[in-house]
Amino acid sequence: KQEVTQIPAALSVPEGENLVLNCSFTDSAIYNLQWFRQDPGKGLTSLLLIQSSQREQTSGRLNASLDKSSGRSTLYIAASQPGDSATYLCAVSGGGADGLTFGKGTHLIIQP
């Protein structure tokens, strides 16, 4: 059974810092990995998707990397802003119609 772990569970940093969120998964046979953002009381917004054959994806100040063989992914946020405050979720898919297996998330607070 696939298990996804996210470290740290919570993080508070001053505005402007660069930061890294970590995600690990136990079964390397994944089809893709998605990073989501969830604001309090809201749904999930997809940030980045990395296919199993890719090493990284970038969108604006966000960069996600994937090391499939070691079962790890990182989400790098550059020049953090208070608006980045949210819970960040990592999820993996086994492919086809498979649902996602989620980590429990990292609750991020960016202090103004």
Next chain:
Amino acid sequence: DAGITQSPRHKVTETGTPVTLRCHQTENHRYMYWYRQDPGHGLRLIHYSYGVKDTDKGEVSDGYSVSRSKTEDFLLTLESATSSQTSVYFCATGTSGGENIQYFGAGTRLSVL
């Protein structure tokens, strides 16, 4: 954003009553999913559909049933609600082939008293 509408958005019900949650999509995505989100557990898959009338169980399917009679609608039914089913329920859709990005609805907050 993918056009995913969940209804109702909030519901309070009593133990033992039947409850149906509806997910409606306008994107013509083939795959649809129901997840629940609970503190300490994160999001977990309840059921999913890989086509009209084609459904399968997820990790936490006990006490739930689903139906999909047309592409755009996916219903989640709690036949006899229990307090352990108090949760936030999310519907998602996914495209077949290619990247299979999943898109999520805004969620339904269900309280079973």
